Amino acid sequence: MVFNHKKIEKKWQQYWDDHNTFYTDIRDFSKPKYYALDMFPYPSGIGLHVGHPEGYTATDIICRKKRMEGFNVLHPMGYDSFGLPAEQYAISTGNNPKDFTNENIKTFTRQLKTLGMSYDWSKEIATSDPSFYKWTQWIFKQLFDDGLAKCVDMPVNWCEELGTVLANDEVIDGKSERGGYPVIRKNMRQWVIDIVAYAEKLLDGLDTIDWPESTKEMQRNWIGKSIGASVTFSVDGYDASFDVFTTRADTLFGATYCVLAPEHELVDKITTTDKKADVDAYKLAAASKSEIERTELNKEKTGAFTGAYAINPVNGKKVPIWISDYVLSTYGTGAIMAVPAHDERDYEFATKFGIEIIPVLEGGDISKEAFVGDGVHINSDFLNGLGKQDAIDTMINWLEEHKCGTKKINYRLREWIFARQRYWGEPIPVVTLENGNQISLRDDELPLILPALKDYSPGKGGASPLDRDQDWVNVEVDGIKGKRETSTMPGSAGSSWYFLRYIDPNNDEVLADKELLKHWLPVDLYIGGPEHAVGHLLYARMWNNYLYDKGVVPVKEPFKKLIHQGMILGENGIKMGKRFPEFVVDPDDIVEQFGADTLRVYEMFMGPLEASKPWSHAGVEGTRKWLDRVYRLFSEYQDKMVETNNHSLDRVYHATVKKVSGDIETLNLNTAISQMMIFINECYKADELYIEYLKGFVKMFACFAPHLGEELWSTVFNEQESLTYADWPTYDEKMLVQDEVEIIVQVNGKLRAKFMMANGSSDDAIKEEALALDAVKTYTEGKEIRKVIVIKNKLVNIVV
Numbered sequence: 006m007v008f009n010h011k012k013i014e015k016k017w018q019q020y021w022d023d024h025n026t027f028y029t030d031i032r033d034f035s036k037p038k039y040y041a042l043d044m045f046p047y048p049s050g051i052g053l054h055v056g057h058p059e060g061y062t063a064t065d066i067i068c069r070k071k072r073m074e075g076f077n078v079l080h081p082m083g084y085d086s087f088g089l090p091a092e093q094y095a096i097s098t099g100n101n102p103k104d105f106t107n108e109n110i111k112t113f114t115r116q117l118k119t120l121g122m123s124y125d126w127s128k129e130i131a132t133s134d135p136s137f138y139k140w141t142q143w144i145f146k147q148l149f150d151d152g153l154a155k156c157v158d159m160p161v162n163w164c165e166e167l168g169t170v171l172a173n174d175e176v177i178d179g180k181s182e183r184g185g186y187p188v189i190r191k192n193m194r195q196w197v198i199d200i201v202a203y204a205e206k207l208l209d210g211l212d213t214i215d216w217p218e219s220t221k222e223m224q225r226n227w228i229g230k231s232i233g234a235s236v237t238f239s240v241d242g243y244d245a246s247f248d249v250f251t252t253r254a255d256t257l258f259g260a261t262y263c264v265l266a267p268e269h270e271l272v273d274k275i276t277t278t279d280k281k282a283d284v285d286a287y288k289l290a291a292a293s294k295s296e297i298e299r300t301e302l303n304k305e306k307t308g309a310f311t312g313a314y315a316i317n318p319v320n321g322k323k324v325p326i327w328i329s330d331y332v333l334s335t336y337g338t339g340a341i342m343a344v345p346a347h348d349e350r351d352y353e354f355a356t357k358f359g360i361e362i363i364p365v366l367e368g369g370d371i372s373k374e375a376f377v378g379d380g381v382h383i384n385s386d387f388l389n390g391l392g393k394q395d396a397i398d399t400m401i402n403w404l405e406e407h408k409c410g411t412k413k414i415n416y417r418l419r420e421w422i423f424a425r426q427r428y429w430g431e432p433i434p435v436v437t438l439e440n441g442n443q444i445s446l447r448d449d450e451l452p453l454i455l456p457a458l459k460d461y462s463p464g465k466g467g468a469s470p471l472d473r474d475q476d477w478v479n480v481e482v483d484g485i486k487g488k489r490e491t492s493t494m495p496g497s498a499g500s501s502w503y504f505l506r507y508i509d510p511n512n513d514e515v516l517a518d519k520e521l522l523k524h525w526l527p528v529d530l531y532i533g534g535p536e537h538a539v540g541h542l543l544y545a546r547m548w549n550n551y552l553y554d555k556g557v558v559p560v561k562e563p564f565k566k567l568i569h570q571g572m573i574l575g576e577n578g579i580k581m582g583k584r585f586p587e588f589v590v591d592p593d594d595i596v597e598q599f600g601a602d603t604l605r606v607y608e609m610f611m612g613p614l615e616a617s618k619p620w621s622h623a624g625v626e627g628t629r630k631w632l633d634r635v636y637r638l639f640s641e642y643q644d645k646m647v648e649t650n651n652h653s654l655d656r657v658y659h660a661t662v663k664k665v666s667g668d669i670e671t672l673n674l675n676t677a678i679s680q681m682m683i684f685i686n687e688c689y690k691a692d693e694l695y696i697e698y699l700k701g702f703v704k705m706f707a708c709f710a711p712h713l714g715e716e717l718w719s720t721v722f723n724e725q726e727s728l729t730y731a732d733w734p735t736y737d738e739k740m741l742v743q744d745e746v747e748i749i750v751q752v753n754g755k756l757r758a759k760f761m762m763a764n765g766s767s768d769d770a771i772k773e774e775a776l777a778l779d780a781v782k783t784y785t786e787g788k789e790i791r792k793v794i795v796i797k798n799k800l801v802n803i804v805v
């Protein structure tokens with residue numbers, strides 16, 4: 006006997022819709038709150054893939070449990086609907102990005118509903134909706150007015166194919182993360198957000214949140230705090246100087262040359278005439294290399310001598326100034342002092358170009374390789390005899406005293422590039438006036454609506470499509486002519502604060518009511534892919550920290566607990582996707598053929614939530630068989646169902662409630678399912694099925710398989726209302742004692758045997774069993790048994 010998933014699933018989805026079952030009264034503060042958040046999807050043209058339901062089902066399970074436990078649960082869903090993927094797809098298929106996006110949103114919503122997710126759809130948001138992006142623009146405006154969002158000239162990752170600038174985390178091996186198009190470095194006027202100003206706060210906050218340690222570590226590395234010194238070198242014969250950033254001020258006596266990044270502003274000024282051709286050629290070549298290529302450790306070092314010399318401030322020695330692409334213009338000061346004896350890159354470079362190598366620490370063999378370990382200082386005047394840290398401190402003091410250096414903290418984190426020369430994003434609410442002033446729009450001018458265009462494609466050489474709408478671009482502010490900014494915000498804008506808006510999605514006065522934010526923040530559980538470990542999750546933390554500083558939100562850290570779901574691989578363990586279309590599984594097909602409950606339970610049963618695991622069609626079929634088995638028990642065994650407990654299922658039931666309750670809390674959902682399977686097996690063996698226990702099971706089961714759960718609840722037990730707000734089952738620790746216990750047998754106080762007996766067996770039964778043992782008979786045969794003492798579940802003492 007199998008169940009008709011199509012009928013059941015449709016019926017319950019309709020019921021939930023009609024009854025607003027999952028509506029959250031956000032102002033009901035009478036119950037404890039629980040805010041569970043999914044990373045909202047890009048509404049791409051492809052629809053949901055099997056990776057989406059994995060994380061989404063996990064949050065759905067915990068939300069369903071929390072409702073039964075009496076929490077007021079906020080479980081919203083929305084769409085990250087601005088950004089490159091939707092726009093690229095729209096252009097390539099001749100669609101209008103807005104209509105196309107709205108169509109995709111409809112598809113996604115339909116699909117999510119067919120999966121039985123218990124979202125409160127009344128809280129739905131879309132980042133491309135003007136009522137939403139009004140507030141994205143408002144936040145940007147605050148950042149701009151506070152000097153944290155600004156326009157600067159900087160080298161950026163330019164992707165010609167996509168016609169836009171990309172953030173560092175969107176470039177992988179010199180190619181765009183989306184599409185795999187070549188990316189080059191080029192100088193451009195850019196909107197940036199000064200996320201570096203928040204580096205310390207972002208580091209500190211990591212110690213206060215329950216996140217995977219590996220994700221915290223990735224964020225720490227991405228922020229890359231480095232404590233060192235800035236040292237000033239003057240250029241011999243010029244009225245010019247440059248600063249270098251070094252973590253090894255102690256090695257200054259071993260600095261035998263300096264290197265400027267090819268883009269460094271001094272290069273043209275100090276290059277001697279005879280070196281100019283070489284230097285220019287080198288600069289040109291460096292411009293076409295990605296940062297990754299440039300910093301590649303094993304890469305052969307290249308460079309060009311400028312002909313100029315710098316003065317080492319600590320000993321007045323003249324050292325040659327080179328340019329080389331292994332020095333990045335965007336890190337530190339874009340210039341280094343090179344210490345070939347103690348730095349591998351410098352060693353390679355100096356060896357190749359025949360530059361002097363002076364050891365300043367004892368240890369290693371400088372004729373073979375750089376010595377990067379700790380040691381005692383030599384060849385270093387006042388540092389001689391000191392170890393590394395002492396020498397660093399002493400040198401920094403000396404530099405500060407002589408006004409040629411200071412202690413300095415440097416972060417690897419870069420400014421967050423915050424504009425694209427593309428159409429499908431939030432317009433930046435800034436006008437540049439004829440007089441050169443840049444001003445933000447007034448609050449009452451927001452949202453600044455993205456105008457419709459005829460041609461959405463990127464302009465040539467970095468011009469934004471919005472440039473085409475000159476009526477929109479040209480404005481007058483207080484009688485002064487001005488032009489609107491025509492680049493738009495990146496995809497990361499809306500996703501940096503959307504979790505705040507769900508709490509109060511229709512508020513037109515503020516981004517969300519403060520009282521509500523105070524009650525609902527932080528998000529209790531956030532589930533999403535590990536690919537967002539640094540990008541989105543760092544940006545969102547920064548905006549939230551900033552809004553906290555502004556008094557807009559009440560907590561510094563928005564996401565209390567974070568979990569990453571693992572990747573679902575193809576049957577053969579290879580990543581599903583474009584390159585292997587044969588391994589793509591469409592969730593719609595699974596829902597159609599096996600049902601949403603099967604898909605949900607299967608994905609939760611595949612393995613630990615956080616692990617990557619291969620898809621298995623056989624696994625899907627097996628899961629469906631189990632659901633049929635559950636259904637069969639409830640439909641064919643009704644005559645065994647009883648109102649009074651005969652206790653035969655006590656132990657397995659209470660064990661199941663305990664295990665499933667705990668496992669949902671820790672998101673060990675696969676083992677929760679295993680335990681429910683054990684329960685069902687025991688039910689099939691039992692003579693009587695205690696109805697209270699079956700009901701308790703259905704409540705737990707319904708978190709995983711909500712349609713079948715509701716169906717059993719209403720048809721088998723004649724319940725009139727959804728089980729969504731039924732009471733979560735409880736368990737009794739006393740019932741969990743073992744089935745069998747070990748009993749010790751003594752004869753005249755001496756241990757003679759041990760045996761296993763059903764837990765709670767009667768004294769007579771234990772006595773009989775003990776006396777029948779061969780090991781006991783040896784001592785009792787032919788003797789008079791004077792007394793038998795039984796201590797329940799533990800011991801039998803026979804006195805002869």
Ligand code: ANZ
Pocket residue numbers: 231250251252253256331332333334335336337338339340341342343344347348415
């Ligand atoms: C002298 C020195 C001697 C260095 C030595 C290291 C070892 P972290 O820890 O990553 O901050 N550096 C500084 N700016 C650079 C740039 N723009 N491009 C490439 N390299 C740069 O690394 C700091 C060290 O990296 C600095 O300390 C500098 O080399 C180099 F035995 O200065 B060091």
